[in-house]
């Protein structure tokens with residue numbers, strides 16, 4: 356067990372999804388999935404690049420047919436981010452994407468038929484060093500388990516995943532990670548907590564079919580947040596009925612809020628009220644849109660008045676506090692400048708970018724000095 360942002364993470368074995376480590380002491384990776392037609396190579400590549408641009412470490416692509424497998428091969432050569440091929444039932448698709456190049460297969464060994472077929476896929480994945488994600492889902496539980504348990508339960512999900520794991524165990528294949536997804540937060544949490552004590556493979560977290568942008572974000576934050584606080588989870592996807600780029604943003608915000616990872620500008624903002632000295636909400640929205648390209652970590656407090664402004668500014672890297680007649684800009688807890696109302700967002704953006712540049716130059720000079 357190790358400390359990570361104050362959370363003691365479950366110790367898991369490490370696998371490699373392309374160049375991205377998952378499990379062990381690797382940072383918790385953020386994933387999303389394309390929703391374009393995979394056979395539409397240009398659209399899929401564009402979406403993968405957008406997802407990667409938002410900060411995804413790994414992107415999953417559905418490969419529902421052999422035509423899609425051929426397209427996947429072309430897509431794979433055009434993008435940098437590791438790709439997971441999502442395959443159901445047809446082992447020939449798995450073999451073809453393995454031939455063409457893939458960083459991880461999402462496939463359930465129990466669903467691809469005869470043992471020789473499973474063996475062929477697993478042997479090829481082993482030869483190529485490609486890991487597998489076993490993913491069970493409350494919505495597609497095996498019929499006999501539905502009958503045995505009457506409804507999807509945590510025990511049923513765990514029994515289902517252990518069956519798939521058993522198949523890989525018999526083939527002496529341990530290069531896999533596991534997910535047990537449900538749209539019910541309590542069910543997903545219970546299933547992940549159970550499996551976390553039974554295996555040491557990396558766990559891919561998700562609340563499946565969580566909902567639209569707002570409700571799905573809340574549901575995922577509750578379920579995944581509780582698991583992450585328990586130290587469970589090595590990689591995650593926030594499933595939203597929304598643009599996949601939003602899934603990545605939410606994933607990052609979740610990890611940032613638990614101090615498990617940092618990326619980009621972390622805005623601390625007050626909700627605003629009649630005391631505000633400037634338009635807090637408008638300023639925060641404008642900054643979020645403008646600072647999307649920044650990957651360096653920086654805490655920036657945007658607070659409407661002196662009630663909470665100086666306190667928040669003291670613990671942030673940069674802080675703006677509404678004041679009269681001018682607003683106060685803090686750097687490292689000290690008032691650095693006084694800003695006029697006009698062009699407030701422009702001025703703040705300039706300060707944020709200058710701070711990031713100055714830090715990068717300072718780091719570079721330390722490295723140059725050895």
Ligand code: SF4
Pocket residue numbers: 625626627628629630631632658659660661662663664
């Ligand atoms: S910090 Fe000031 S402006 Fe912001 S909510 Fe509190 S009292 Fe209102």
